[in-house]
Amino acid sequence: MTTNAAWFERAQRVIPGGVDSPVRSFRSVGGTPYTVVRGQGAYVEDVEGRRYLDFVQSYGASLLGHAHPTVVEVLRDAVTLGTTFGAPTPGEVLLAELMTERVPGLEQIRLVSSGTEAVMSAVRVARGFTGRDKVLKFDGCYHGHSDGLLVAGGSGVAQLGLPGSAGVTAGAVSDTMVAPYNVVPTLDETVAAVLVEPVAANMNLVAPHAGFLQGLRAECDRVGALLIFDEVITGFRLTYEGAETFFGVTPDLYCFGKVIGGGLPVGAFGGSARVLSALAPQGPVYQAGTLSGNPLATAAGATVLRTVTPGDYAELTQRVAGFSAALTQAVTSAGLHAVVPTQGPLLGLYLATEPTAAPSNIAEARVLCDNGLYAPFFHSMLDQGVALAPGAYEIMFVSLAHTDRDLERCVEAAHVAATVAAKVNA
């Protein structure tokens, strides 16, 4: 049993759609997913022994690249000590200390096991703390798959063209309000919290306009609502400190995931000690988890945070800027157009038939994501050994393991892929 097709066939028999998360499905691009057996640095290898230059990087969970030697060594040592206890461990304290030292407004955090849990719990704290019900989110932002936030989501929700999800009751979303990204909404005193991705990275990449996040801060303050930054992607990816420092706006609550687990399942939410005192056992807001603060996950996460330096982010930002320009040029010279927005080391890619401005909300992003160019582009890249996410709503993740030569290879492949996509479209 050594082909991707055979494994996917087996998978489909026992796993719905053959995938454990819909974003991994090839539904929107067609074809059969490659089944990964190992990863090393910027590369993954499938069951057929094919190697791909990987820009999926677990949708941003991997910052150092796959199987980083230091992380592997730390995990080897950690696993021999036991993997879960149901009692406090030094590892969770060390990770919490690292994070709170680095993010200026973050005094306390609580660890959970996924980004979904982090955001769900932060919203609960905001409601418990303010005694209010309403939460406002932005169309096209993805905040995990908890019921109340599965409305107008980005990522796989947008990819599959879903307004929300079946199985979510009207009641569950009746306290969720949705507004367009990059427009500061007018709030009232029923609003507990405004939830935002400081860089929208689940409708490909939409940057916040100058003043948007500042405007949200001011509007929240005006009505006494809490501002929640969903930093599950941006946290410790955008900069050494996160979106707060990058944009100069301090939220009341922060949500983290992906990078802080070093490739293991982790999430965290936090803010000021005053707000977090609403949590049990101190306060009335209940939140819990058997595997929360898991020793393996905290060991891996803390190792990643200790390994990266501010200089790494600065250098990656600079390289990604060059990569963006080269990708744009490669696509244009093939007869298509590309919008390749960046925010720090985050990089998006939209293909277009005409010169186009960078999108500022989901409506504009949709036009570019749904124009039919991505699927042929994606498959040509894959044929050339470059793995992008199998959906136009996801961004490209450049890890610290990607070399300049890797980025050049991607640019060369993108020229060929754009030629293919231009032909299909003609």
Ligand SMILES: *Cc1c(COP(=O)(O)O)cnc(C)c1O
């Ligand atoms: C991935 C993501 C989540 C959900 O995290 P999971 O670990 O997949 O549950 C939440 N918010 C944002 C912005 C994300 O990108």
